[in-house]
Amino acid sequence: MQRLTFGPFMFESARGVLLRDGRPMPVNQKGIRLLAALLLAPGEAVSKTALMDAAWPGTAVEESNLSVQIAALRKLLGADHDGGEWIATVPRVGYRFAGAVSGADTPSESADAADVRPLIAVLPFGIVSEEPGKEYLADGITNDIITALARYRWFRIVVRGSAFALRDKAADQLGARYALHGNVRHARERLRISAQLIDTRDGAHLWAERYDLAMADVFAIQDEIAERVVGAIEPELLKSESRLAIVRNTGNMTAWDLVRQGMVFSQGDA
The missing domain is CATH 1.10.10.10 (Winged helix-like DNA-binding domain superfamily/Winged helix DNA-binding domain)
Structure with a gap:
């Protein structure tokens, strides 16, 4: 290398x-x-x-x-x-x-x-449906989000098998700094997908969003949700890591000091 x-x-x-x-x-x-x-x-x-x-x-x-x-x-x-x-x-x-x-x-x-890049765990999305056997929808969305996030090289992704083994456990068991949780609700011809990004160190919510879609082509829905979620959380990860990097490199300055001096990145900067 x-x-x-x-x-x-x-x-x-x-x-x-x-x-x-x-x-x-x-x-x-x-x-x-x-x-x-x-x-x-x-x-x-x-x-x-x-x-x-x-x-x-x-x-x-x-x-x-x-x-x-x-x-x-x-x-x-x-x-x-x-x-x-x-x-x-x-x-x-x-x-x-x-x-x-x-x-x-x-x-x-x-x-x-010696890989010290931040680690993110995408935990399997839950599913609530009026019809049985719809787990494939949530698992497909989870897989597509993992695949889309893997395109970014400045952080690491918990491998699929490990993430699915943690279905009902805490992400920090794998040492992940961030965890993406979500759930899928299916009713008749409608889907509601909710997702949230968590900082595992203190449980802070960095980002959350809800998407309402018409049930149509399953693969198209999975692709669309994966792209929307990844496009939204990658800037949030950048902002979080940027703040940490600034604090490390500015000694004992407080977060408020950084904000006052304009040193904390905004979403536009990312």
């Missing part, structure tokens, strides 16, 4: 994970792709076209999207040891990584053993 280090950071390219002092930093997929492209050409100008192709492969996007993602990366990385920016703008060309980067090949086994 290739590890690239700069300042207090380590970037593990194969897993798409950015660490600071050994702790994972919350970076979305597009940010990971942009950072990888810049780190692989340290000190060299990387064109905007090349960066957009890296972050949005096969998709036509506005240049402003690139600017937003670069700004988010700069905010997350902070200043380098000289007080400058890690990512420099190259006028009329693109961007370049301005810091010194070193790389080393390390065995994947040791990296896996």
Whole structure:
């Protein structure tokens, strides 16, 4: 596995994970792709076209999207040891990584053993139905959410078998930092799906939502719910991990201090 280090950071390219002092930093997929492209050409100008192709492969996007993602990366990385920016703008060309980067090949086994990315458990959704034998609906939704979340590389997912074994138990038994609970209610031709994201450390509710759908194509419903839920909770996970990272890196500042100074990320920042 290739590890690239700069300042207090380590970037593990194969897993798409950015660490600071050994702790994972919350970076979305597009940010990971942009950072990888810049780190692989340290000190060299990387064109905007090349960066957009890296972050949005096969998709036509506005240049402003690139600017937003670069700004988010700069905010997350902070200043380098000289007080400058890690990512420099190259006028009329693109961007370049301005810091010194070193790389080393390390065995994947040791990296896996030291995996400190936050762990999320998707617990099997419950089912309440007027008709017997509808458990497949809830299990299908659970499976599709697990599959959709697995696309994100900056956190880990409890494997399906382990999650289903915890059907009526606490997620923290597996060391999961976050747990996604939910239930499905089926009545005639209507479905009501409720879901909530919990921080297992203190039981805080980070997100909750309810969806009402007409019973139609089962697979289409499972796909739609999985995409809606994942699209909603991934920003919430980013915000939660961002707050933790800021607190770790700002010593004894209180959460209220961070809010007053505008250092806690908003959903738009994520």
